[in-house]
Amino acid sequence: MKTKQNTLYVGSLAKGLQLLKAFDESHTDMSLSELAQRTGLNKSATQRLANTLHVEGMLDKDPVTRRFRPSHAWLQLAYAYYWSxxxxxxxxxxxxxxxxxxxxxxxxxxxxxxxxxxxxxxxxxxxxxxxxxxxxxxxxxxxxxxxxxxxxxxxxxxxxxxxxxxxxxxxxxxxxxxxxxxxxxxxxxxxxxxxxxxxxxxxxxxxxxxxxxxxxxxxxxxxxxxxxxxxxxxxxxxxxxxxxxxxxxxxxxxxxxxxxxxxxxxxxx
Amino acid sequence: MKTKQNTLYVGSLAKGLQLLKAFDESHTDMSLSELAQRTGLNKSATQRLANTLHVEGMLDKDPVTRRFRPSHAWLQLAYAYYWSxxxxxxxxxxxxxxxxxxxxxxxxxxxxxxxxxxxxxxxxxxxxxxxxxxxxxxxxxxxxxxxxxxxxxxxxxxxxxxxxxxxxxxxxxxxxxxxxxxxxxxxxxxxxxxxxxxxxxxxxxxxxxxxxxxxxxxxxxxxxxxxxxxxxxxxxxxxxxxxxxxxxxxxxxxxxxxxxxxxxxxxxx
DNA sequence: GACAGTTGTATCAAATAATGATACGCCGCA
DNA sequence: TGCGGCGTATCATTATTTGATACAACTGTC
The missing domain is CATH 3.30.450.40 (GAF domain)
Known part of the structure; x- marks a missing residue:
């Protein structure tokens, strides 16, 4: 899917953001498959992106259920917003x-x-x-x-x-x-x-x-x-x-x- | 720079997140060059990533000063966090x-x-x-x-x-x-x-x-x-x-x- | 207790999509 | 007028992402 085939547009980043945006009041924590389903990305892409977000501290991963959740970093973004x-x-x-x-x-x-x-x-x-x-x-x-x-x-x-x-x-x-x-x-x-x-x-x-x-x-x-x-x-x-x-x-x-x-x-x- | 040369790690996404994390109480809005300097990314990469974040609604861009700022989307992430x-x-x-x-x-x-x-x-x-x-x-x-x-x-x-x-x-x-x-x-x-x-x-x-x-x-x-x-x-x-x-x-x-x-x-x- | 179905994890060859050097136009300043 | 800094745009190269596939672990059912 070429959302925007512009050389000034980094698709991988946009897809990663999709993962973040997939969380809301009725989707508070999601498994890999749910995440894939909800974003429309295939399992491999979801795996890679979610893993990256996890490593970077943007997603918490429950070690037992393996489900992903928003991390405290999301609040820090809000903190930065407030100053701006x-x-x-x-x-x-x-x-x-x-x-x-x-x-x-x-x-x-x-x-x-x-x-x-x-x-x-x-x-x-x-x-x-x-x-x-x-x-x-x-x-x-x-x-x-x-x-x-x-x-x-x-x-x-x-x-x-x-x-x-x-x-x-x-x-x-x-x-x-x-x-x-x-x-x-x-x-x-x-x-x-x-x-x-x-x-x-x-x-x-x-x-x-x-x-x-x-x-x-x-x-x-x-x-x-x-x-x-x-x-x-x-x-x-x-x-x-x-x-x-x-x-x-x-x-x-x-x-x-x-x-x-x-x-x-x-x-x- | 190969931060993590793992096939489960998407570098472009991580770099994009760096841009987001670059904002804080003393960096409330930044020009492209400042952003580049602060993240250590070169000008081209910064341009592409910032543009992507802008198109995706994660960064506001002042039409006259061309400076980037956190967008309201940052608060929506906080909203999702609270439910989670x-x-x-x-x-x-x-x-x-x-x-x-x-x-x-x-x-x-x-x-x-x-x-x-x-x-x-x-x-x-x-x-x-x-x-x-x-x-x-x-x-x-x-x-x-x-x-x-x-x-x-x-x-x-x-x-x-x-x-x-x-x-x-x-x-x-x-x-x-x-x-x-x-x-x-x-x-x-x-x-x-x-x-x-x-x-x-x-x-x-x-x-x-x-x-x-x-x-x-x-x-x-x-x-x-x-x-x-x-x-x-x-x-x-x-x-x-x-x-x-x-x-x-x-x-x-x-x-x-x-x-x-x-x-x-x-x-x- | 074995089976079918689901989910998370890992691998790899192919080629797409990101890369960064470069060049251009604009503005403020000396 | 010329200089330096900044934002923008282009392009060939190749490194990076890609997604099919295979494996492992777990769940619940019959």
Whole structure:
């Protein structure tokens, strides 16, 4: 299979990455054969690549079951990522402050193509496991954070996104009607924030405020999840929203996506 | 350079991984040449490998500066890691509860060779950035968590570790004398926990309690960091330690490293 | 208790796909 | 204007990956 027969493309490396990407929430550890099956590579290639990854410390191998698992190195990559993302350094202390003030779960989400990814999570309440760990990727249109960010986009881009970006049904309450989604986003355009309920989890309400970046466009959002049992929409708007927006605004001005303003000494450390 | 001339070893993949590993706290984004220099690979190889990683979504490339940066995919790997580590699923809700009860920063650390790695962090106070992000790797001997875990090891292994594992000076107060370290670990053997101050950060006190696993051996620890300004050692032992140990114990019994106890339906998910 | 089926491991000859020297164009700087 | 550094592109050579194949170890069934 010549995926990309370009001389600037190293097939073996790409195949090795396939192995890494084959692991997810429902494939937490895999045997050689499973790995081969899932990647579509033949047994020999899988063997060689998996062995290489193992030797290089990227895959743990259970000595008795011979199954492969992600290694601690995967977390070190996340560690390196955090240092490389200027927004995280800016936002982290403020997010901590917010979560302490609110006593509720606070997240930092970033736009990644047509999805959002949770970059930082500060869980305050016991909740679904997936809601407590970083790196989760969700369709932007289906999340309050994604909608809040989209609301800062130019109108044509916004419309294009609403019409073409993927949506997915997570709960019986997830909105998959694009007209309804359009309404929530237009609402966010006027409000400057976005609220939704029961989109990802039943009985969960989510508020998000965009972090305005270069040229008024948001690449990220601060988001807060609360139980819909104890929080009415009004109570959220009254008690959470102001602090949430303050936090988002406090992060905004100092954040330059590429090389926006003054190239002075970085204070993000 | 024939690193490993084994037919089960794919050199190109290993070289590609070198590029990924080249990023860390002081190398957050790199040009092609820097990358080449840092990995020791020639320009051509670096170009091909970096390009491949870029096409595969593992490296972002700034369109104007042409510098490479870790991509969001690095966080997705962390996401997959979390699902694969049974301990995390077990511990997370309890850690959240603990951090809420204490109002102080709570961490989950795991042993990784002769280092520990912070797998989960629940920061409650504004602190140094490095103390708020996961994936950090520290010499086990230099941390309360590492010492707490080591205290559960058989005596000979413990001694071997104390004599041979690496130590590193982080602050003027960091203990690098192995005899002193031995004392703290032996203390932990009798106490069942470990406390230290000013090892990683000045004015920081750290308490850790091991999470006992298969055969009484700890692979992980719950750790709590507090300000040495406001917390005396006695106060820590009185107000934090009991809850910390309760949490560690609550995680322990249900955790089997490989296939320890009953092979019944797993409750880890 | 032997058998069939599956999985992990090891080998090897063939040729594909990675290699690295080289050359080109671009930009910043003196 | 010229120099040095950097990113990009090309190409012939050959080293490296390739995948079929064979072997070994294990599982569960009849």
């Amino acid at each position: 993302d200027p927004l995280v350094g800016q936002a982290m202390p403020k997010l901590i402050g917010l979560s302490q003030e609110l006593g509720e779960t606070v997240n930092l989400a970033e736009m990644s193509g047509d999805h959002i990814v949770y970059v930082s999570r500060l869980p305050c309440k016991r909740t679904h496991f997936a809601a407590t760990i970083i790196g989760r990727r969700l369709p932007a249109l289906s999340t309050a954070a994604g909608r809040a960010m989209l609301s800062t986009f130019p109108e044509d881009e916004r419309n294009h996104a609403i019409e073409t970006w993927p949506v997915q049904k997570f709960t019986p309450g997830t909105t998959i009607d694009r007209d309804e989604i359009r309404q929530t986003i237009e609402q966010a355009v006027t409000d400057g924030f976005s609220i939704s309920s029961g989109q990802m989890l039943l009985n969960e309400t989510s508020v998000a405020s965009p972090i305005i970046g270069h040229e008024g466009r948001a690449h990220a959002a601060v988001q807060c999840s609360v139980s819909a049992h104890t929080w009415t929409r009004e109570k959220v708007e009254r008690e959470i929203l102001p602090k949430l927006q303050d936090t988002a605004n406090a992060i905004s001005p100092s954040f330059q996506p590429y090389r926006g303003g003054t190239p002075g000494p970085l204070n993000g450390e | 580590d049974p301990l995390v699923g077990q511990a997370m809700p309890k850690l959240i509860g603990l951090s809420q009860e204490l109002g102080e920063t709570v961490n989950l650390a795991e042993m990784s060779g002769d280092h520990i790695v912070y797998v989960s962090r629940l920061p409650c106070k504004r602190t140094h950035f490095a103390a708020t992000i996961i994936g950090r790797r520290l010499p086990a001997l230099s941390t309360a968590a590492g010492r707490a875990m080591l205290s559960t090891f058989p005596e000979d292994e413990r001694n071997h570790a104390i004599e041979t594992w690496p130590v590193q000076k982080f602050t003027p107060g960091t203990t690098i004398d192995r005899d002193e370290i031995r004392q703290t670990i032996e203390q932990a053997v009798t106490d069942g926990f470990s406390i230290s101050s000013g090892q990683m950060l000045l004015n920081e006190t750290s308490v850790a309690s091991p999470i006992i696993g298969h055969e009484g051996r700890a692979h992980a620890a719950v750790q709590c960091s507090v300000s040495a300004h406001t917390w005396t050692r006695e106060k820590v032992e009185r107000e934090i330690l009991p809850k910390l140990q309760d949490t560690a114990n609550a995680i322990s019994p249900s955790f089997q490293p490989y296939r320890g106890g009953t092979p019944g339906p797993l409750n880890g998910e």
